[in-house]
Amino acid sequence: MKGAELNSEDLEGALKGLLGKGVVDCLVMPHRAGKNVSYMLVKDADKIESPASAIFAPSFSVNAANLIKGWTIKEKVGILAKPCEIRAAIELIKLKQMEKESVLLITVDCAGAYTNQVYAEHYADIGDEVDSAKIKELEGKGITIRESCAICENKLAAVGDIIIAKGAGGNVVVAGLTDMGVDALSALELSLEDKDLERAAEKEKIAAEAKAKLDALPQMGSVEALEEFLQDCIVCKNCRDMCPVCYCKECFFELPLGKPTGGDLLNLAELRGAIGLPPGQLFYHMTRVYHVSTTCVGCGACEDACPKDIPLTRFYPVITKKVQDIFEYVPGKDVEEPLPFTAYEEEELEDKLR
Amino acid sequence: MGEEIKGDFEPKIVGFTCNWCTYAAADLAGTSRKKYPPNSRIIRLMCSARLDPMFVLKALLNGADGVFFSGCHPGECHYIKGNFYARRRIAALRTILQQFGLDDRFKSYWISASEGEKFANTMKTQSEEVKKLGPSPFRGKIL
Numbered sequence: 001m002k003g004a005e006l007n008s009e010d011l012e013g014a015l016k017g018l019l020g021k022g023v024v025d026c027l028v029m030p031h032r033a034g035k036n037v038s039y040m041l042v043k044d045a046d047k048i049e050s051p052a053s054a055i056f057a058p059s060f061s062v063n064a065a066n067l068i069k070g071w072t073i074k075e076k077v078g079i080l081a082k083p084c085e086i087r088a089a090i091e092l093i094k095l096k097q098m099e100k101e102s103v104l105l106i107t108v109d110c111a112g113a114y115t116n117q118v119y120a121e122h123y124a125d126i127g128d129e130v131d132s133a134k135i136k137e138l139e140g141k142g143i144t145i146r147e148s149c150a151i152c153e154n155k156l157a158a159v160g161d162i163i164i165a166k167g168a169g170g171n172v173v174v175a176g177l178t179d180m181g182v183d184a185l186s187a188l189e190l191s192l193e194d195k196d197l198e199r200a201a202e203k204e205k206i207a208a209e210a211k212a213k214l215d216a217l218p219q220m221g222s223v224e225a226l227e228e229f230l231q232d233c234i235v236c237k238n239c240r241d242m243c244p245v246c247y248c249k250e251c252f253f254e255l256p257l258g259k260p261t262g263g264d265l266l267n268l269a270e271l272r273g274a275i276g277l278p279p280g281q282l283f284y285h286m287t288r289v290y291h292v293s294t295t296c297v298g299c300g301a302c303e304d305a306c307p308k309d310i311p312l313t314r315f316y317p318v319i320t321k322k323v324q325d326i327f328e329y330v331p332g333k334d335v336e337e338p339l340p341f342t343a344y345e346e347e348e349l350e351d352k353l354r
Numbered sequence: 355m356g357e358e359i360k361g362d363f364e365p366k367i368v369g370f371t372c373n374w375c376t377y378a379a380a381d382l383a384g385t386s387r388k389k390y391p392p393n394s395r396i397i398r399l400m401c402s403a404r405l406d407p408m409f410v411l412k413a414l415l416n417g418a419d420g421v422f423f424s425g426c427h428p429g430e431c432h433y434i435k436g437n438f439y440a441r442r443r444i445a446a447l448r449t450i451l452q453q454f455g456l457d458d459r460f461k462s463y464w465i466s467a468s469e470g471e472k473f474a475n476t477m478k479t480q481s482e483e484v485k486k487l488g489p490s491p492f493r494g495k496i497l
Binding site: 219220221222223224225226252272273274275276281282283286287289290293294319322323326327340341343344345346347348349352353354 | 407412435439449453454456492497
């Protein structure tokens with residue numbers, strides 16, 4: 001791949017150049033807000049200040065793909081975010097929720113993130129960026145990364161149009177993965193050379209660690225365990241609203257059949273003797289986990305959004321991973337790969353049917 | 355409800371069949387006077403691809419002791435490729451149900467229009483299997 005090694009000042013220049021040289025019309029990227037980071041939509045290049053302190057910050061507030069979901073505008077939008085967010089964006093392109101040609105996807109390396117509350121609280125300890133050694137050290141102090149990050153196998157930037165990878169001595173390696181990405185970097189007048197990021201060993205190590213964490217999570221295994229797991233759910237549907245790949249404009253659970261009220265509920269109560277309120281906890285989550293089964297990128301936004309602190313990472317990413325495994329599908333890996341439910345092989349899956 | 359059914363348990367099974375193959379097979383089983391247990395209630399769909407996995411989930415959560423789905427053999431769909439899509443959806447749904455031990459209550463078959471006998475036999479074995487499993491864990495629960 002074509003790329004260049006930049007120091008933090010050059011990186012700032014490059015990002016400003018994306019806007020200044022008209023490669024993108026606007027840029028969605030993290031910016032520092034006190035002890036925390038949050039996303040901003042930038043039009044004016046001068047508003048980008050020392051981006052290196054924000055783009056690698058191990059803090060997760062909202063999935064960036066969710067912020068631009070369903071935008072149908074002519075302008076080109078650049079999105080600079082973590083791998084899970086860019087993977088969600090790629091799934092949204094496949095789901096026709098945005099145009100491939102109208103977004104420039106820029107992925108940064110991630111080592112794992114803290115919820116934005118934990119990050120703000122322990123900013124003095126955590127700092128602007130972390131690596132796996134630092135994460136282990138902080139774990140000793142009781143500051144742990146989000147569970148969904150602990151089980152994430154795709155922490156290295158490897159998808160999208162451009163990647164920003166951490167290099168040696170605080171430098172970063174910026175490289176284009178697609179023609180659009182290489183064109184964008186050429187327009188910035190960076191001296192591009194062939195960059196060979198040898199990261200297979202690192203990737204393997206991350207995957208092995210993630211697998212160990214995933215296997216250590218408690219398994220549900222029975223209906224009783226599922227009911228206990230979801231008993232606090234108030235069906236507020238925040239997990240759906242914050243999910244980047246839950247994209248229906250009109251959700252079934254907002255329609256009369258999915259959200260019965262008044263007389264409909266009375267009828268149901270008469271049929272069953274009694275009905276739990278709010279109705280449809282199990283039905284809602286079981287349906288949703290099926291709906292996102294092939295596209296869930298495991299970002300953990302659902303867990304962060306839950307006002308009742310239900311550890312939804314143990315439900316959504318864990319179960320959807322098993323479905324993705326039977327189709328050998330990794331969501332967000334390749335924009336050209338069809339979604340499993342839109343394709344088929346003539347001979348397949350017969351052993352999975354009974 | 356939960357207590358009464360312990361003695362002689364007759365399961366309630368909801369079935370989804372496609373119009374062109376399995377529904378015709380059920381018809382054939384009837385016209386050729388094959389005997390099979392009366393536990394299943396069949397809902398006819400125009401194609402197996404019409405089966406939204408939500409139907410299965412809703413039936414299970416509302417206390418059906420078993421749910422089955424049956425369509426044309428793969429490659430013989432009346433609409434060319436409907437059952438290929440259905441097969442992927444069912445495989446995904448089954449993987450999810452497995453996580454909660456519910457997959458035994460959900461069966462899927464391919465039964466063509468000429469297989470009336472197979473339909474009757476399938477209904478027989480299915481009924482016995484679900485009887486062995488006992489009543490649905492959701493029966494009588496306040497959900």
